[in-house]
Amino acid sequence: KNEVEQSPQNLTAQEGEFITINCSYSVGISALHWLQQHPGGGIVSLFMLSSGKKKHGRLIATINIQEKHSSLHITASHPRDSAVYICAVALDAGGTSYGKLTFGQGTILTVHP
Amino acid sequence: DTGVSQDPRHKITKRGQNVTFRCDPISEHNRLYWYRQTLGQGPEFLTYFQNEAQLEKSRLLSDRFSAERPKGSFSTLEIQRTEQGDSAMYLCASSYLGGGSFGPGTRLTVL
Numbered sequence: 481k482n483e484v485e486q487s488p489q490n491l492t493a494q495e496g497e498f499i500t501i502n503c504s505y506s507v508g509i510s511a512l513h514w515l516q517q518h519p520g521g522g523i524v525s526l527f528m529l530s531s532g533k534k535k536h537g538r539l540i541a542t543i544n545i546q547e548k549h550s551s552l553h554i555t556a557s558h559p560r561d562s563a564v565y566i567c568a569v570a571l572d573a574g575g576t577s578y579g580k581l582t583f584g585q586g587t588i589l590t591v592h593p
Numbered sequence: 594d595t596g597v598s599q600d601p602r603h604k605i606t607k608r609g610q611n612v613t614f615r616c617d618p619i620s621e622h623n624r625l626y627w628y629r630q631t632l633g634q635g636p637e638f639l640t641y642f643q644n645e646a647q648l649e650k651s652r653l654l655s656d657r658f659s660a661e662r663p664k665g666s667f668s669t670l671e672i673q674r675t676e677q678g679d680s681a682m683y684l685c686a687s688s689y690l691g692g693g694s695f696g697p698g699t700r701l702t703v704l
Contacts, residue, residue, distance in 0.1 A: 521682045521698035566635050583635030
């Protein structure tokens with residue numbers, strides 16, 4: 481079993497729909513990251529969470545430390561949101577939030593107009 | 594600051610050849626990480642440096658792989674005697690206590 485599991489692996493939506501991507505992890509962490517990867521490979525950091533909830537524009541990320549679970553929500557989805565969304569956790573015992581990351585396998589999101 | 598840069602962005606090589614990739618981190622970042630991502634999978638950790646010291650290497654990093662960060666700034670990742678299974682995206686990331694960033698990656702294709 482992978483230390484970081486994402487669901488769903490593939491997600492197709494119509495423009496305007498509310499989208500949720502889930503991430504579960506099995507180990508203690510210092511931080512959880514949500515990342516976006518477009519075709520071509522570049523990775524962009526969306527959020528870094530150690531507790532609670534963060535919001536940036538139409539994106540919302542939540543984390544429940546006790547349940548070892550995080551969700552990424554996209555409100556009013558748009559075709560430009562189409563990308564791979566990756567959950568990653570920092571297991572660094574030194575407590576560095578941006579330390580060595582363990583990644584989920586990614587969720588491929590396609591938003592149709 | 595232009596962020597983390599990697600060179601080359603794409604490399605096509607024949608099986609058995611050696612290849613070297615370079616990563617230039619954000620200047621004030623003391624930690625540098627190498628990851629490998631195969632098609633359809635999330636990235637996997639290969640190795641990381643704190644300043645010039647290589648502190649951890651994954652079991653994925655076989656004897657054919659070597660990484661250096663000689664002056665604690667840029668890093669190189671060399672793969673000797675490439676195999677078709679080495680075809681992947683090689684990602685570099687750098688960080689310090691308060692933040693981190695990924696590079697654009699080097700896509701390696703071994704024919």
